[in-house]
Amino acid sequence: MSALLAQQRHDQVREVLSQARSNGRGVTGLRRVLRSLEMGEVQVLLMADNYSSHAVECGSCGHLDAHMVRYCPVCGHSTLELEDVCEAIVAVAIRRDVELVYVKDDSEFDYIGGIAALLRFRADQQRGGMAAAS
Numbered sequence: 001m002s003a004l005l006a007q008q009r010h011d012q013v014r015e016v017l018s019q020a021r022s023n024g025r026g027v028t029g030l031r032r033v034l035r036s037l038e039m040g041e042v043q044v045l046l047m048a049d050n051y052s053s054h055a056v057e058c059g060s061c062g063h064l065d066a067h068m069v070r071y072c073p074v075c076g077h078s079t080l081e082l083e084d085v086c087e088a089i090v091a092v093a094i095r096r097d098v099e100l101v102y103v104k105d106d107s108e109f110d111y112i113g114g115i116a117a118l119l120r121f122r123a124d125q126q127r128g129g130m131a132a133a134s
């Protein structure tokens, strides 16, 4: 990776973290990132390059959940346990045309859980419809 690209990555991480802190267009942590992914809110997904986490996936609707629930909270179907949620996250990111950025050796990023997302919009703060998003 070039120095310029590394600097851009670094700036992107800072941007997402500051957005998340101000409750703006950023979320951190697996639970919130998964939720935003499913809401179609995510523009850029940032993941530590060594990220790994358990999760469950619904065998019926494909819902991903950071809580190890036996039944899908969305459709009630039984869930499958995933050893590592990364593969499922990457698949969702590709399907939804989300930019995926791997973050390497960033202690502040590791501290917030190693996963975060920059949002196009926040569905829960959307009042004027889609037109306001862009």
Ligand SMILES: [Zn+2]
Binding pocket: 058, 059, 060, 061, 062, 063, 072, 073, 074, 075, 076, 077
């Ligand atoms: Zn389901």
